[in-house]
Amino acid sequence: HPPFDVLAVRRDFPILTERVNGRPLIWLDNAATTQKPHAVIDRLVEFYSHENSNIHRAAHELAARATDAYEHARRTVARFLGAGGAEEIVFVRGTTEAINLVANAWGNGHVRAGDEIVISHLEHHANIVPWQLLAERTGAVIKVIPVDESGQILLEEYAALLSERTRLVSVTQVSNALGTVVPVKQVIELGHRAGARVLIDAAQSAPHMPTNVTALDADFLAFSGHKLFGPTGIGVLYGKREALEEMAPWEGGGNMIVDVTLERSVFQPPPGRFEAGTGNIADAVGLAAAIEYVERIGLPGIAAYEHTLVEHATEGLRRIPGLRLIGTAPEKAGIVSFVLDGHQPAEVGTELNRHGIAVRAGHHCAQPILRRFGLEATVRPSFAFYNTHDEVDALIAAVRQLSAGGRRS
């Protein structure tokens, strides 16, 4: 039994009463984005109704309200991540922008020709392409941690890749294509032993398990608000104080300066230095509401419940003739990935949509790991704490029916 009332939780999400093709919506595309509770929607309405202003505290009353709300959001994120302080939290558009920020602001200053950047074979394109761009700019070399047949990274091969040339290690905590949970604490320890900084892509882990950057000793950690029941267009880069302090700005403009003459500028200390221009104030405030909502339910309970959903889905799907599960590591979070003999993933996705079931079918912006398994696409149901075991049964039944040759029910 879940440690919270799933049916009560579902009532917090207005979209979950939608109907699709005459059926109740079954939202199993949570790895792409999550639905929003009233707590978040209402907070956005409240902000725009009573607090909206640009943030410049001294000017007037609404500026003070907006600034307070924005800085409260920063403190909320810092607490959520177990950071040393709010100044270690940079608001960005999402995980993609956070990683690009590090690749530019940190990478340009610390990576030279012949230096090495280590990523894993599991990475989302957002944690591959920015390093390729950095490598092209600097002449650095990218090394890739291989994965085994279960979709787990090979730690010994990782250790062997590290050298005195390794400047940065950047790995995901949970694979968005397979659901593999990567042992990031060990990844960070080994990276630090080699003298490298380590970035954790927490886009798929922050919504599904407790995160503590201090316990992990991560140098950087990135996540997206929209995958954590918050608004789109807002995300977080956590940076250890001394890591952020050794970084020059990457974008210039208002807000990030102390003083500007026509000849030169003096920059704010972090995090302001990395937030040029008017930020996404309202959505940062909405993200804080999402975090407070998730904390009320409790991430340890969410993790335990979602584990039962993944196990249930895995058990049911693996019995379907012609179905091949991709990513069978014992440690998984929130995601199941599969292909079905005789049916393209896109066809499975379309068929499931006829049943009101939303899943992602495609390459999940992680082409290298799918190709590692000889595939261009999979079907990927992904779960959140508002999903039920009945919904998992509906998924299994619909896939089974397709596998048996049935089309419509």
Ligand code: PMP
């Ligand atoms: N990394 C991982 C592991 C992801 O799953 C995603 C989103 N699918 C991203 C990075 C990119 O996140 P965003 O598109 O929100 O910037």
